[in-house]
Amino acid sequence: MKHVTVIVSQWQTNLSAIVGIHEVFSKANHHWKSKGKREPLKVEFARVGSAKQVSFSDGLFMVKPERHISAIMKTDLIIIPSISPRFKTNDKDNKFLLQWINDQFENGAEVASICSGAFLLASTGLLDGKRCSTHWGLADEFKARFPKVNLERDRLITDESGIYTNGGAYSFLNLLIYLVEKFYDRATAIHCAKVLQVEIERMSQSPFSIFNGQKSHGDDVVEKAQNYIESKITEKISTADLATKFSLGRRNFDRRFIRATGNTPLAYTQRVKIEAAKRLFENSRKNINEVMYSVGYSDTKAFREVFRKITGMSPIDYRSKYNKAIASI
Structure with missing residues (x-):
């Protein structure tokens, strides 16, 4: 059985991605077991920092991750949900997180980012020279901050060298279905897509993007x-x-x-x-x-x-x- 670690921190901006990850992989495991097979993935939500719970929507919802990332010595897939692009890389907890992700990747883990989670992933340096996607509305800011990354602003999903990224908002469901096919099989991915009514194999976010010319350049x-x-x-x-x-x-x-x-x-x-x-x-x-x-x-x-x-x-x-x-x- 492979281990999936979902990062939960105070910088998280979207509860739906965390819930969605739980729902998609739960559906995949249930389908897999219904075929008489042993479930291939165990999904664990891990916190960053000392807080034992993270609030969303002005405290309306609370998430209580199972344990701290420091307690996870080995994982196979790390998922970084959307975060505030303003997160501080020099914050003690975040410095530890960035190093932990690098160490896990060196030990064979794969890494996936959702929407603005690409900002955190890019801060590790693992995306340098690689293809990446993020929300189309954050593309200019991302490109300015991470010039070494090959940003593909219209791409919905990128897959390169064990690193996955995806576009914005609820398109994370497309990435999750993509990962289900990778870690389970095609039939399970199709089953999850049908049950959750997600359009499978959509690879572009172009129809959803709104072009606003980059004008904060100072020229x-x-x-x-x-x-x-x-x-x-x-x-x-x-x-x-x-x-x-x-x-x-x-x-x-x-x-x-x-x-x-x-x-x-x-x-x-x-x-x-x-x-x-x-x-x-x-x-x-x-x-x-x-x-x-x-x-x-x-x-x-x-x-x-x-x-x-x-x-x-x-x-x-x-x-x-x-x-x-x-x-x-």
């Missing part, structure tokens, strides 16, 4: 360029025109823009236009061509390709899924 010229792009949704804007408008050489403008926003000027412009298109699909009765023209595209094929690349869905599928008025017809 005034780039911010002016961003504002200009956002004010000209209906127009075609080239990188060369932007560079000229802001009195910079093309290569210098490109470098500054990428350094400040994490996107090329072209990619930024595409994301701004597609975000506007998404809002039109959600809130108006405009057809595909009308939306396309409204955001400055005249080539249907190009619009569809860019839309799918950014959202993971075709324009017509997105419109059908998110526009209540259209879906009810």
Whole structure:
């Protein structure tokens, strides 16, 4: 039997992930035993720090972990639920936790982070040079704090060298189903997905992301360029025109823009236009061509390709899924 350790600390922000972990693995174990097999995983909730219980929702809920992580000498899988990105790495308890995770990983344990739990995982250094996902709303902050990590902001689940990460909020259920398939089998994963009504094998969080341009970079010229792009949704804007408008050489403008926003000027412009298109699909009765023209595209094929690349869905599928008025017809 393998051992799973779920970290519970005062920095936890989401009770649902802790409950969800318990529910998913309990369902998996029950299904496994119903087939006459010995359950493969034992899940234990371990606390960090001296507090013997952790409160959530202003004290409405309390979690009482079974024991302190210092009492766990060997584990096979560590799960880090979502935490506040503001947690202090130099805090005594957290320093111990980061070292404990590193030691366990060196001894063969695998590690999974849920949503903003990636901030704690990245603080161990184990994600340096590896792929990682986190909540799309925290992507810019994560990228700024952990430049050595290969953040894949649209990816729902990453799996590399015994380290798993996932996107935001309730998508942790997709990661848990993924782990059930890894540690149990495909049939058990499908069973859990059906019982809990989780869409299996969803690998992108693109349809759920809301693009908000990164503007806390401190480069005034780039911010002016961003504002200009956002004010000209209906127009075609080239990188060369932007560079000229802001009195910079093309290569210098490109470098500054990428350094400040994490996107090329072209990619930024595409994301701004597609975000506007998404809002039109959600809130108006405009057809595909009308939306396309409204955001400055005249080539249907190009619009569809860019839309799918950014959202993971075709324009017509997105419109059908998110526009209540259209879906009810």
